[in-house]
Amino acid sequence: MATRTTVRRRCVRQWNTRKQMREERIAAGRGFATGKLVDPETLVDFLEAVLRPGDRVCIEGDNQKQADVLARGLAAMDPARIHDLHMVQSGVVLPEHLDLFDSGIAKRLDFSYSGPQSARIAKMLFGGKIELGAIHTYLELFARYFVDLTPQVALIAAVSADRHGNLYTGPNTEDTPTVVEATSFGSGLVIAQVGEIVDTLPRVDIPGDQVHFVLDAGRPFYVEPLFTRDPVAMTETQILTAMMAIKGLYQPYGVRRLNHGIGFNTAAIELLLPTYGEKLGLKGKICTHWALNPHPTLIPAIEAGWVEQVHCFGSEVGMEDYLAARPDIFFTGPDGSLRSNRAFSQTAGLYACDMFIGSTLQIDLAGHSSTITANRIAGFGGAPNMGSDARGRRHPSEPWLQAGAEADPDTAAPLRRGRKLVVQIGETFGEGNAPLFVEKLGALELAEKLDLDLAPIMVYADDTTHIVTEEGIANLLLCRSADEREQAIRGVAGFTEIGRGRDRAMVERLRARKIIQRPEDLGIDPLDANRNMLAARSIKDLMLASGGLYRPPSRFRNW
Amino acid sequence: MATRTTVRRRCVRQWNTRKQMREERIAAGRGFATGKLVDPETLVDFLEAVLRPGDRVCIEGDNQKQADVLARGLAAMDPARIHDLHMVQSGVVLPEHLDLFDSGIAKRLDFSYSGPQSARIAKMLFGGKIELGAIHTYLELFARYFVDLTPQVALIAAVSADRHGNLYTGPNTEDTPTVVEATSFGSGLVIAQVGEIVDTLPRVDIPGDQVHFVLDAGRPFYVEPLFTRDPVAMTETQILTAMMAIKGLYQPYGVRRLNHGIGFNTAAIELLLPTYGEKLGLKGKICTHWALNPHPTLIPAIEAGWVEQVHCFGSEVGMEDYLAARPDIFFTGPDGSLRSNRAFSQTAGLYACDMFIGSTLQIDLAGHSSTITANRIAGFGGAPNMGSDARGRRHPSEPWLQAGAEADPDTAAPLRRGRKLVVQIGETFGEGNAPLFVEKLGALELAEKLDLDLAPIMVYADDTTHIVTEEGIANLLLCRSADEREQAIRGVAGFTEIGRGRDRAMVERLRARKIIQRPEDLGIDPLDANRNMLAARSIKDLMLASGGLYRPPSRFRNW
Known part of the structure; x- marks a missing residue:
């Protein structure tokens, strides 16, 4: 009885909508890429093609490394096309992270750290420009990436990539494996900004089959020397x-x-x-x-x-x-x-x-x-x-x-x-x-x-x-x-x-x-x-x- | 002054003893392997060659998957050659896990779970056959792998490997990425038992550059269906x-x-x-x-x-x-x-x-x-x-x-x-x-x-x-x-x-x-x-x- 009902239901319910949505995003992104490699000239068009209004998006960045070029690309999108994003991110650190909310591209925020933006983020919260999910401690936010805040799109940063999309994150590996694991195995899309494309990586920090697009930013990601005390x-x-x-x-x-x-x-x-x-x-x-x-x-x-x-x-x-x-x-x-x-x-x-x-x-x-x-x-x-x-x-x-x-x-x-x-x-x-x-x-x-x-x-x-x-x-x-x-x-x-x-x-x-x-x-x-x-x-x-x-x-x- | 002293000291102190030890283990293991591939006939000799008395060793196994062939190999070693190991492991589940202590190959134990061996482990603790570090919860034991219980050798289990040592762990990925990360980046040796060697993996769960030796066990690792309730x-x-x-x-x-x-x-x-x-x-x-x-x-x-x-x-x-x-x-x-x-x-x-x-x-x-x-x-x-x-x-x-x-x-x-x-x-x-x-x-x-x-x-x-x-x-x-x-x-x-x-x-x-x-x-x-x-x-x-x-x-x- 219960069994028969569920068998009937299964005929109508589709169980791979997330993967299908990812396939659609990949297909849309391919118009701006050669293989996995995104054409830097078309970054904003590319992002507008793969994102959807209301997406839950993780932009990598903590108190140290930043996917800064991707953050700039996000902020340059047309809010008429992409809006109401739910940003989930370790750090709100770059001005672009908050510009997103000013322009209406993003609406809701779950985060951990906002050192250099602490005054502006306060003002925007008072002004109602940001709908606050919660302020977390890092590990707690990571935990939610696997439960109720799994990103649909992750924008991450690495030192270099090879032609298969394998990534070398070098000394600043930081949050990358966690963000990629939650997003990629959660049927989301992973886009990496890298400093260069190489034939052979010094080591593989992220296997290429977890990465869908790579942007050659032509320079290293931004890093803040936060732990240096003179x-x-x-x-x-x-x-x-x-x-x-x-x-x-x-x-x-x-x-x-x-x-x-x-x-x-x-x-x-x-x-x-x-x-x-x-x-x-x-x-x-x-x-x-x-x-x-x-x-x-x-x-x-x-x-x-x-x-x-x-x-x-x-x-x-x-x-x-x-x-x-x-x-x-x-x-x-x-x-x-x-x-x-x-x-x-x-x-x-x-x-x-x-x-x-x-x-x-x-x-x-x-x-x-x-x-x-x-x-x-x-x-x-x-x-x-x-x-x-x-x-x-x-x-x-x-x-x-x-x-x-x-x-x-x-x-x-x-x-x-x-x-x-x-x-x-x-x-x-x-x-x-x-x-x-x-x-x-x-x-x-x-x-x-x-x-x-x-x-x-x-x-x-x-x-x-x-x-x-x-x-x-x-x-x-x-x-x-x-x-x-x-x-x-x-x-x-x-x-x-x-x-x-x-x-x-x-x-x-x-x-x-x-x-x-x-x-x-x-x-x-x-x-x-x-x-x-x-x-x-x-x-x-x-x-x-x-x-x-x-x-x-x-x-x-x-x- | 302080500066001058430390400069002098640096001339005498060597800072890569762990990596050097790993190189020595790899060189010793190569006698029983073709590239990374260990000859299954010589598994016990191989293990005796790469291990040292007193090593801190992690054998993979929790309440589900088990590196069972490697566990059997460990237990078959000659205690006159390899003894007093400090075992750090999620699960004490297979008889071989405790045989190691009976024979004196292992001496000290830090673990999390011992369901099926709970009666025998109790007897051995009462009998003084096991020197108990502590009983942990899983995540706590993993935490210590990065602080004061970093393994010198990890023996892990995967579904398959390719010729570069990339591993596919399939649905039972479980503890593998954590154990490998702590051991391999901690300058320890990683040995994987796999069910088969293939040309192309279905996906890469562990990059090959983190894996030093692979044993083709010729059959899947053991898994316990612990979560099935009739x-x-x-x-x-x-x-x-x-x-x-x-x-x-x-x-x-x-x-x-x-x-x-x-x-x-x-x-x-x-x-x-x-x-x-x-x-x-x-x-x-x-x-x-x-x-x-x-x-x-x-x-x-x-x-x-x-x-x-x-x-x-x-x-x-x-x-x-x-x-x-x-x-x-x-x-x-x-x-x-x-x-x-x-x-x-x-x-x-x-x-x-x-x-x-x-x-x-x-x-x-x-x-x-x-x-x-x-x-x-x-x-x-x-x-x-x-x-x-x-x-x-x-x-x-x-x-x-x-x-x-x-x-x-x-x-x-x-x-x-x-x-x-x-x-x-x-x-x-x-x-x-x-x-x-x-x-x-x-x-x-x-x-x-x-x-x-x-x-x-x-x-x-x-x-x-x-x-x-x-x-x-x-x-x-x-x-x-x-x-x-x-x-x-x-x-x-x-x-x-x-x-x-x-x-x-x-x-x-x-x-x-x-x-x-x-x-x-x-x-x-x-x-x-x-x-x-x-x-x-x-x-x-x-x-x-x-x-x-x-x-x-x-x-x-x-x-």
């Missing part, structure tokens, strides 16, 4: 917080597997390992295995033998030759160059790291933190994924068990889970003298203004385990009430209004219980925090430390 | 719990994106969608997007138009032609056949699903559950990953927000996170009349016996949101104390000792608050739960529903 700009306060983190967190927990955020505070930690860390006898005991982009500031620690292995989300401009010369440390291909992979590195950051430490813009009294202000929506990137407790984790490690025991001393050990160390580090007053600690997050004001279901919180209070400022380390794991938590936060908030609002007696009690630790409690003299402690004090030092293998982008060169 | 064996109690789940959970939360466990209870839900679900008017409102293996019991729902998309961890024996004929629903390649991918499907289950529902063996009074008894260590597989709240998630959905609001009605909405629905479903007395509810989990006894840091809990109490038995649904989200939680659990535990130990008055109060819902509270008459409601009542029905495309393995055929 040691020249490091302040003594940042060096002090770095010393406190090493002695107050890395050492007592014995953190070996970790991820660092993008800021100067954590770059300072990297530069202190071969100096201050060495003095503390921590070599081999901390910071051996990383999920991390190839930060130039990690070079001195690598050269001094601190680092055993690094898996990278992406690459970093100028680090290519250095990475190729250090295959014992980095994942490299048969061509010798780095193979990065954002999906796997995020997975590593989620499940195989014991610590995430990063800077933020605002922290509230509960310990929620955010990089979003009421007028800037920078997105999340990878931080929420790495800066959250991985509750599916089932393997123990010492730092993880120790953090778990601090949070929950009463549960019997075998039923007590560990905790990932999630640390926020920063100065009490940040850029432009803005206080790090606030009564109400800008993210919350934004949620009210845009009537969002969720405020865009970067790291939630219940995932945050420690806050480090120049005034001290607050260990939130040891707090036993919301009150204690608030005072622990106020107690490291310095001369900000939040800091001045502390209950002094309670803060002293928290200090006695080591919930707050001052520099002097850690045996650190703030006067010792000076730039001489940095293993490299300039980009040139980093270049020299690499034996000339690191080639800094020109904007970082002053010699 | 409707003949479904009980009326299972049908009742399935009805309760649909009406009491799927409908009120509006669950569209989900994962089902492996048992009969959830298979019954799949078979009730086109009948009971249709009657409730739920088509298009629930169960549209899945992270799921291709369960044969999902065929009637797919044929009736319930399902929009399914992403698969692996394939299922006999489902190949059906999957190839339904590309609108399943992810398929240019060859037309399924492309599964365990890493991405687990990521989808973690971050893009609103519900995980599965069966378990034991639930305790707090709500912890486990499939491990004191004498059987079945491992975890994927359940802890999918059955845990994804705290890095930042996109809202209605089911997720509703569950979050139930758990925490007091926090202001924009700062309140949602919750993943994590549901345990089962009969109060399970197989062999063993009670589902226990005072103390076998997993806890095991942890004490083996002195483990962590009891192997499948799903922790604080991640579990609902428990469904034939007596009722307990909504743990609405419980406001540990006491209420315990009584909610006792209140659906039927005539088990735990159930009989309930506080009757409190249970009635919980029922009044809808924390416990009985079948009659849901408007379900247990007498309606009969086998006529199943959209298919036998494997033959499933085959017929598929229009003959599903070809059940012979062990499931009785016609």
Whole structure:
């Protein structure tokens, strides 16, 4: 009966509409291509031929590499022909990404990161120019590519292609395999922009049978050197917080597997390992295995033998030759160059790291933190994924068990889970003298203004385990009430209004219980925090430390 | 100074020892191979030539596909030559996987799943024959492949290879891309067993430059049809719990994106969608997007138009032609056949699903559950990953927000996170009349016996949101104390000792608050739960529903 009904239905239902639609797109695109090779002169016509109004489109681009030529092509389309696209993309980074919404070519947006466009994207959201799906963390957006946000068309970027459409993505492999897998096996169309067409690829990152069209852009895709921090700009306060983190967190927990955020505070930690860390006898005991982009500031620690292995989300401009010369440390291909992979590195950051430490813009009294202000929506990137407790984790490690025991001393050990160390580090007053600690997050004001279901919180209070400022380390794991938590936060908030609002007696009690630790409690003299402690004090030092293998982008060169 | 020191050091330190070691292994293996093609007659000699004592080795195999010929080859090695291997692998499934430890070829083990070997592995752990690293959930183990458990040698399985070593993994792609990426780019050696060598592959799943040796096994790799549930064996109690789940959970939360466990209870839900679900008017409102293996019991729902998309961890024996004929629903390649991918499907289950529902063996009074008894260590597989709240998630959905609001009605909405629905479903007395509810989990006894840091809990109490038995649904989200939680659990535990130990008055109060819902509270008459409601009542029905495309393995055929 049920069976008979369904047999009858099957006669009328077609089950390959997606593949058929792809075939139609391919046929339409062929008018502007020779084989898979799109004629660059007709790029816009080609895109108008293969796209349909309302398509779900992924344009590749994250905080590093960008399919910039394809983005420009998209933005040049005629909105009368192609409109109302649903863009799903890691990064909203190029002006063209937002031009699409201004012109009406695109309508709806699901994304992760929007650093350089954070002010404009906020304005367009307020103005109703963009219909917001959601702001995701990278791995979460990738997950949805396989469930309810599978792209119908993906526009990706590679270094080179051969005549079969096999792609070489080189060191900046990043999101490409994930985007291609979801789109191509999901019966969608994959279009790649490449820097050149070659006879033989240095290695095959994407098999050609997953790629439908290739555009020879005649030049490399755009890459942003987002992870380069010039040691020249490091302040003594940042060096002090770095010393406190090493002695107050890395050492007592014995953190070996970790991820660092993008800021100067954590770059300072990297530069202190071969100096201050060495003095503390921590070599081999901390910071051996990383999920991390190839930060130039990690070079001195690598050269001094601190680092055993690094898996990278992406690459970093100028680090290519250095990475190729250090295959014992980095994942490299048969061509010798780095193979990065954002999906796997995020997975590593989620499940195989014991610590995430990063800077933020605002922290509230509960310990929620955010990089979003009421007028800037920078997105999340990878931080929420790495800066959250991985509750599916089932393997123990010492730092993880120790953090778990601090949070929950009463549960019997075998039923007590560990905790990932999630640390926020920063100065009490940040850029432009803005206080790090606030009564109400800008993210919350934004949620009210845009009537969002969720405020865009970067790291939630219940995932945050420690806050480090120049005034001290607050260990939130040891707090036993919301009150204690608030005072622990106020107690490291310095001369900000939040800091001045502390209950002094309670803060002293928290200090006695080591919930707050001052520099002097850690045996650190703030006067010792000076730039001489940095293993490299300039980009040139980093270049020299690499034996000339690191080639800094020109904007970082002053010699 | 720091710079000068490191320059000096760099002169003595070699940075390509791993690649050099791989070159040595390749050179040694070439004596038993023509190009990349290993002579099958000399497999054991070949393995002894490329392996080294103490190597970290990944043998591919999960709950489905197995690199069985390579496993047999490994087990036949001379332990005097190759010993003390550290095995890292998704599944300990074949006898040979454990023979390695009996003979001393292997010493240490990190794994995820050990279904069919659960009794023997327990014995060997008690006997000290295996040094246990940890038991992981799949995605967590994959994460460690990129951080601190990168394999030096991977032994994988594919359908076919061409003469360049390009691999076709077909519908059972599963773990292969992940294992190969970690090993090959991590400077390790990749050896593939294939069913045949062909001139042209149907599609390229793994580029040949990532594969170092290929063994023509002359026959397909072994696959276990683990996800086939014969409707003949479904009980009326299972049908009742399935009805309760649909009406009491799927409908009120509006669950569209989900994962089902492996048992009969959830298979019954799949078979009730086109009948009971249709009657409730739920088509298009629930169960549209899945992270799921291709369960044969999902065929009637797919044929009736319930399902929009399914992403698969692996394939299922006999489902190949059906999957190839339904590309609108399943992810398929240019060859037309399924492309599964365990890493991405687990990521989808973690971050893009609103519900995980599965069966378990034991639930305790707090709500912890486990499939491990004191004498059987079945491992975890994927359940802890999918059955845990994804705290890095930042996109809202209605089911997720509703569950979050139930758990925490007091926090202001924009700062309140949602919750993943994590549901345990089962009969109060399970197989062999063993009670589902226990005072103390076998997993806890095991942890004490083996002195483990962590009891192997499948799903922790604080991640579990609902428990469904034939007596009722307990909504743990609405419980406001540990006491209420315990009584909610006792209140659906039927005539088990735990159930009989309930506080009757409190249970009635919980029922009044809808924390416990009985079948009659849901408007379900247990007498309606009969086998006529199943959209298919036998494997033959499933085959017929598929229009003959599903070809059940012979062990499931009785016609």
